[in-house]
């Protein structure tokens with residue numbers, strides 16, 4: 001099975017909430033994508049919500065440019081905004097167009113409260129806190145889908161109708177962006193907290209940000225299942 005290395009900081013945060021991480025990355029919605037049993041209507045409703053989610057996530061990554069302290073941090077945040085709005089969202093636009101939903105309808109779709117809670121939590125983490133607070137809250141989104149994409153590329157049923165979705169997140173370009181974010185996150189944490197970052201007084205608060213965002217990811221899948 002392919003395993004990606006998204007860095008030491010991410011590995012430490014994931015180990016700090018392993019049950020929540022498993023509940024997110026091995027959610028029943030994900031199992032339905034894998035074996036193809038997820039009802040199509042529910043998938044489309046999830047995708048409409050996810051388009052709106054990505055709009056707000058792109059705003060939050062843009063805040064990363066504002067909060068960055070180095071040019072490398074700025075470049076990674078800017079590249080991630082590009083990956084979200086010019087690449088990942090193409091999946092949503094194409095799949096929804098085939099279902100008769102155009103981009104204007106996607107952009108103006110009414111947000112589910114689970115969606116609203118997650119994206120505004122992340123934005124608030126960045127507005128209230130510093131660059132590390134923001135990236136800790138953004139990280140589960142990136143690395144979770146990266147892990148899921150790679151696993152499902154290995155395990156999915158050959159006839160799952162969700163092959164395009166899986167390919168988007170297993171794709172080398174997506175994985176390369178995630179690896180770059182992981183390297184930037186390591187450098188950003190070590191720059192501010194030192195190499196022994198997990199032993200610093202600040203760490204518990206960053207873990208809390210990451211854990212909460214991971215729980216909100218699981219809540220997003222729950223919303224998808226309610227729509228199914």
Ligand SMILES: Cc1ncc(CN)c(N)n1
Pocket residue numbers: 050053054088140141142145217220
């Ligand atoms: C809810 C959610 N989380 C993460 C991703 C991956 N960018 C996404 N598209 N949607």
